[in-house]
Amino acid sequence: MESESVVRSSDPAYISINDVEKTYAADESPIPALKGINLDIAAGEFVSIVGPSGCGKSTLLKCVAGLQGVSSGSISIRQQQVKAPPDNMAIVFQRDVLFDWRTVLDNVLILVEFRGLRRQDYEQRALELLKDYGLDGYAHRFPWELSGGMRQRVAICRALIVDPDLLLMDEPFGALDAMTRDDLNAELERLWYETRKTVIFITHGIDEAVYLADRVVVMARNPGRIAEIVPIDIPRPRPLSIRQTEEFGKYVQHIRHLFASMGLLKAE
Amino acid sequence: MSYWRKTEQARTILVVLAVLVVVWEMSVRIFGIRSFLLPAPTIVISDIIDHPAFFARQSLYTVYVTSVGFFIALVGGVLAAIAIVSSSFIDRTFYTLLVATNSIPKVALAPLFVIWLGTGGAPKIAIAAIIAIFPIVINTTVGLRAIDNDMIDLARSARAPRWDVMMKVRFPNALPSVFAGAKIGISFALIGAIVGEFVAGEQGLGYVILTSQATFNSTRAFAAILVLGVLGTIMFFMIEAVERWMLPWHVSQRSQKGR
Ligand SMILES: Nc1ncnc2c1ncn2[C@@H]1O[C@H](COP(=O)(O)OP(=O)(O)OP(=O)(O)O)[C@@H](O)[C@H]1O
Numbered sequence: 001m002e003s004e005s006v007v008r009s010s011d012p013a014y015i016s017i018n019d020v021e022k023t024y025a026a027d028e029s030p031i032p033a034l035k036g037i038n039l040d041i042a043a044g045e046f047v048s049i050v051g052p053s054g055c056g057k058s059t060l061l062k063c064v065a066g067l068q069g070v071s072s073g074s075i076s077i078r079q080q081q082v083k084a085p086p087d088n089m090a091i092v093f094q095r096d097v098l099f100d101w102r103t104v105l106d107n108v109l110i111l112v113e114f115r116g117l118r119r120q121d122y123e124q125r126a127l128e129l130l131k132d133y134g135l136d137g138y139a140h141r142f143p144w145e146l147s148g149g150m151r152q153r154v155a156i157c158r159a160l161i162v163d164p165d166l167l168l169m170d171e172p173f174g175a176l177d178a179m180t181r182d183d184l185n186a187e188l189e190r191l192w193y194e195t196r197k198t199v200i201f202i203t204h205g206i207d208e209a210v211y212l213a214d215r216v217v218v219m220a221r222n223p224g225r226i227a228e229i230v231p232i233d234i235p236r237p238r239p240l241s242i243r244q245t246e247e248f249g250k251y252v253q254h255i256r257h258l259f260a261s262m263g264l265l266k267a268e
Numbered sequence: 269m270s271y272w273r274k275t276e277q278a279r280t281i282l283v284v285l286a287v288l289v290v291v292w293e294m295s296v297r298i299f300g301i302r303s304f305l306l307p308a309p310t311i312v313i314s315d316i317i318d319h320p321a322f323f324a325r326q327s328l329y330t331v332y333v334t335s336v337g338f339f340i341a342l343v344g345g346v347l348a349a350i351a352i353v354s355s356s357f358i359d360r361t362f363y364t365l366l367v368a369t370n371s372i373p374k375v376a377l378a379p380l381f382v383i384w385l386g387t388g389g390a391p392k393i394a395i396a397a398i399i400a401i402f403p404i405v406i407n408t409t410v411g412l413r414a415i416d417n418d419m420i421d422l423a424r425s426a427r428a429p430r431w432d433v434m435m436k437v438r439f440p441n442a443l444p445s446v447f448a449g450a451k452i453g454i455s456f457a458l459i460g461a462i463v464g465e466f467v468a469g470e471q472g473l474g475y476v477i478l479t480s481q482a483t484f485n486s487t488r489a490f491a492a493i494l495v496l497g498v499l500g501t502i503m504f505f506m507i508e509a510v511e512r513w514m515l516p517w518h519v520s521q522r523s524q525k526g527r
């Protein structure tokens with residue numbers, strides 16, 4: 001399963017990450033967060049990133065989002081070098097980042113306001129999204145009246161309201177219980193199947209990564225780098241039950257072994 | 269029960285004050301202290317009760333000076349803080365100057381304002397405003413800066429215009445600090461108004477205190493001070509009420525909502 005770049009040669013890479021290095025300046029010694037990152041992502045591809053804590057997953061995402069500059073190398077989206085946040089992208093942050101002074105509905109609509117679009121045109125859609133994500137009846141509540149899992153779902157609705165082409169998700173389901181997580185995984189798989197957005201999805205859950213992705217990028221740390229890219233050839237649409245199949249298990253096992261060889265997991 | 273607990277602080281203050289007044293009254297009577305040195309509370313209070321129109325008129329003037337001065341300080345202070353946070357030039361020049369001059373006792377400027385603005389209401393309002401603006405600018409600036417980086421990133425990811433970032437992210441996030449500054453500011457404005465009336469007054473509670481001193485009318489001076497204390501407390505709690513109404517979302521307010 002060794003394959004550095006499996007970009008379908010027909011379509012040019014939508015996102016192209018070339019030899020990216022990122023070093024954070026620190027007082028004593030600079031922190032090398034990313035080193036030698038090469039990754040091409042096709043339009044409409046779903047890429048999961050897994051890796052140990054501190055291996056630079058969030059950093060990589062922020063560089064792709066144009067929120068942080070790279071130290072060397074380059075990132076381009078549609079052949080355009082990323083210097084600022086690209087058009088038509090939305091992020092779900094690792095923390096929900098809701099505004100306590102806004103109601104749930106107003107939080108979902110904030111990106112609409114930021115983009116200078118008309119609120120009225122999106123209110124209906126916002127309410128529907130909230131309903132889809134099990135937040136029916138909470139539109140006029142405040143974030144601090146919600147549980148952690150509910151807050152994270154509001155953050156997902158907020159990202160989806162603008163119907164982005166590129167969706168960057170940083171451990172969006174990390175704070176959820178297993179059942180809600182399964183629900184939202186299935187929901188996201190369905191969303192991707194229907195809309196074919198380009199998604200970069202960071203997670204600590206190997207099952208989740210394999211279930212959702214076309215390719216799983218496995219990262220290692222010190223310095224943050226790509227250990228292996230694992231293409232997932234499981235047909236879609238994927239029901240949740242696919243996780244019980246032998247094929248699915250093989251992918252999960254493979255990634256587990258990778259982590260084991262990094263000394264992060266005990267091999268079975 | 270929740271009402272009982274909510275009012276606990278207010279009750280404590282009232283009890284302490286009541287004890288103080290009783291001790292004061294007793295000592296004046298027991299030791300026979302002469303009233304121009306220390307009048308008994310009963311005498312002070314009856315002075316107010318006997319001259320309601322006089323005290324109302326003087327209080328109104330001081331409240332007017334204080335509120336106008338405070339309002340100018342609030343609007344000016346918040347706008348200045350927004351300018352400081354938006355422009356590194358203003359930050360380096362104006363804000364640096366402001367922080368450096370913060371330690372100068374502003375009341376020392378009072379006589380100058382009389383020279384510049386005459387003896388009417390204007391110099392008193394100016395002194396109240398100049399004293400009150402410091403805590404408001406400094407608190408608001410700190411509040412505007414103390415922002416979660418992810419919030420700014422969220423706005424940047426949607427290419428939010430600078431003005432939106434200020435008004436929809438930084439400013440609401442800073443409101444608790446604005447109120448913290450305003451609560452100090454209102455007390456400062458009252459001090460400024462009294463100082464103004466000391467320096468060049470024809471009316472107001474500060475003027476009453478000053479003229480009473482000239483005639484050794486300690487009772488009248490104490491009465492004016494008592495009224496001042498009550499006014500200051502009322503104005504402070506009015507700001508707190510506005511805060512509670514405007515910031516139901518803030519951590520400091522939540523427990524009190526008690527759903
Ligand atoms: N703003 C920053 N300034 C300095 N160092 C940083 C900054 N952000 C991240 N780092 C460092 O970069 C490295 C990678 O951090 P990053 O947040 O990208 O990891 P991660 O893979 O997302 O981890 P986790 O799974 O815990 O979220 C870490 O060593 C971290 O200390």
Ligand SMILES: [Mg+2]
Pocket residue numbers: 057058059094170
């Ligand atoms: Mg992270």
